[in-house]
Amino acid sequence: MINQQYLVEIENSSINPIANRCIDISVTNLENDLLSSTPLTTEVTTRSNAISKLLYLDDLRGILCLIVVFSHALLMGTANHEEKFSIFFRPWMQHSPLRLLVAGEFAVASFFVLSGCVLVRRYFEHFNDISILFSGIIRRFPRLFIPSSVALFLYFSILHFRPFYGFNECHEIGEGSVNAENIGLGYVLLNTFGQYFWMPALYTIQWTMQIEFICSILVYFLSFLITRSFIHRYRIIFYAFLILILPIVWISTHGSIPTLVQYIQPFIFGLLLSDLDACGLRNFCHSIKQHWSISLKLSLLLLTIYFGSYPVFNTDVLNGSGTLWSPFGWMFGWFWISFGGFCLLLL
Numbered sequence: 001m002i003n004q005q006y007l008v009e010i011e012n013s014s015i016n017p018i019a020n021r022c023i024d025i026s027v028t029n030l031e032n033d034l035l036s037s038t039p040l041t042t043e044v045t046t047r048s049n050a051i052s053k054l055l056y057l058d059d060l061r062g063i064l065c066l067i068v069v070f071s072h073a074l075l076m077g078t079a080n081h082e083e084k085f086s087i088f089f090r091p092w093m094q095h096s097p098l099r100l101l102v103a104g105e106f107a108v109a110s111f112f113v114l115s116g117c118v119l120v121r122r123y124f125e126h127f128n129d130i131s132i133l134f135s136g137i138i139r140r141f142p143r144l145f146i147p148s149s150v151a152l153f154l155y156f157s158i159l160h161f162r163p164f165y166g167f168n169e170c171h172e173i174g175e176g177s178v179n180a181e182n183i184g185l186g187y188v189l190l191n192t193f194g195q196y197f198w199m200p201a202l203y204t205i206q207w208t209m210q211i212e213f214i215c216s217i218l219v220y221f222l223s224f225l226i227t228r229s230f231i232h233r234y235r236i237i238f239y240a241f242l243i244l245i246l247p248i249v250w251i252s253t254h255g256s257i258p259t260l261v262q263y264i265q266p267f268i269f270g271l272l273l274s275d276l277d278a279c280g281l282r283n284f285c286h287s288i289k290q291h292w293s294i295s296l297k298l299s300l301l302l303l304t305i306y307f308g309s310y311p312v313f314n315t316d317v318l319n320g321s322g323t324l325w326s327p328f329g330w331m332f333g334w335f336w337i338s339f340g341g342f343c344l345l346l347l
Contacts, residue, residue, distance in 0.1 A: 057114065057118075060110075060114070060344075060345075061111075061114070064107040064110050064111060065107070067100075067101065067102065067103060067104060067106070067107040068104045068107045068108070070101060070102045070104075071102045071103065071104025071105075071107070072104065074102050094311065095323045095324075096309075096324075097305045097306065097309050097324070098309075099309040099311065100304075100305055100308050100309040103308060103309050103310075103337070105312045105333075105334075105337055106308040106309065106310075106312075106337045106340060106341065108208060109265075109266040109334065109337045109338045109340070109341045110266070110308075110340075110341035110344055110345075111208075112211070112212075112215070112263065112266035112267050112270065112338070112341070113266045113267070113269045113270040113273070113338060113341040113342055113344075113345060114270060114341075114345065115212060115215075115216065115219075115267065115270060116215075116219050116266065116267035116268065116269065116270020116271045116273075116274065117270035117271070117273045117274040117277070117345065118270075118274070119136060119140075119216055119219055119220065119270075119274075120133075120136075120219060120220065120223040120271065120274050121274045121277065121278060123136070123223055123227075124223065124227070124274055124275050124277075124278030124279070125278045127227035128227075130224070133220050133223070133224055136220060137217065137220055140213065140216050140217075141196070141213065144196070144209055144212060144213055145192070145193070145196070148192070148195075148203075148206050148209050149192040151203060151206065152188060152191065152192055152195075152202060152203050152206065153188065153192075155202070155203040156183070156185075156188045156202070156203075183202070187202070188202060195209060195210060196209060196210050196213045196214075197210070211263045214260070215260075215263060215264050215267045216267075218264060218267070219267050219270075219271055222242070222268075222271060223271060223274075225238075226238060226271075226275065235275070239268075239271075239272050239275075242268045242271075243265075243268055243269065243272070245261065245264075245265075245268075246261060246262065246265045246332050246334065246335045247332050247335060249261050250332040257332070262334050263334070265334050265335055265338045266334070266337075266338035266341055266342075268338075269338050269339065269341065269342040270342075270345075272342075273342060273345055273346070297347060300343045300344075300346050300347050301347065303339075303340065303343040304340050304341075304343045304344045304347065305340075306324070306325075306340070307336045307337060307339050307340030307343070308337060308340030308341065308343075308344065309340075310325055310333055310336040310337050310340065311323075311325065311333070312333035312334065312336075312337060
């Protein structure tokens with residue numbers, strides 16, 4: 001009897017610690033699993049968001065490229081090159097929002113807005129790390145130089161040998177300042193570098209390379225200024241001045257706008273968009289979209305169509321009168337199409 005009672009006590013005393021120990025281990029393991037899984041989940045979510053964002057930008061670039069192609073197809077002229085526009089030109093289309101489908105200048109401005117946004121996005125997230133700016137400046141020129149040089153040599157080989165067709169006099173070589181018959185390999189080699197600084201682009205389509213490079217340097221410099229403490233506090237005023245610089249110059253010079261001032265405008269919009277994205281204000285906009293999603297997206301879409309189709313170049317609309325752009329006349333068109341690109345990226 002004593003032995004039996006003693007055995008029962010031993011059994012009870014040995015079971016309880018084991019049970020408690022088992023419970024502690026299971027809870028501890030559960031907590032460790034939760035803690036270890038949280039960063040992994042966050043990392044996976046971040047990567048998926050980054051991938052979807054990059055895919056969105058790639059899709060957008062593809063659409064903008066198609067608009068540029070349609071725009072150039074519209075400007076090819078007739079077979080004998082006597083007309084400014086091709087047989088596909090329709091005046092009614094140029095006077096309607098459908099002009100957005102062939103508005104090459106809007107596509108180019110949107111590319112510039114996109115460049116201004118992407119170039120300094122990482123720096124605005126870590127604005128104390130100046131090495132990000134230096135790294136971006138060093139890598140910027142090779143990224144532009146290598147593909148543009150390859151395209152230029154391919155263009156030269158076709159232009160020089162042109163075995164299947166004669167030289168198209170309608171096409172301006174070197175933006176109209178170069179005689180095609182006098183172009184040699186030495187000039188092409190010099191132009192691969194010179195088109196970024198002082199020479200007209202031999203391959204006329206690459207006129208944007210000079211704009212991209214020079215404005216990229218300015219964007220890096222402006223982003224550095226914006227993150228300095230004495231400007232960062234009042235950067236809204238600074239952005240307002242930068243955004244309004246094109247209208248101010250247009251008014252003060254009576255419409256004679258320097259090329260650099262004209263083309264820096266979309267980069268400024270991209271710079272603002274990058275800052276809004278990095279500081280989380282775009283998340284606030286997205287939270288607004290949850291409640292006003294349809295109306296806000298519709299408003300941005302209408303603004304994109306209206307200002308993106310604004311007639312700047314290559315149109316028979318002389319001053320906007322008699323069209324849906326009449327309230328704005330012909331004033332500083334690059335400002336309006338840059339704003340249209342800004343609204344497109346906000347979508």
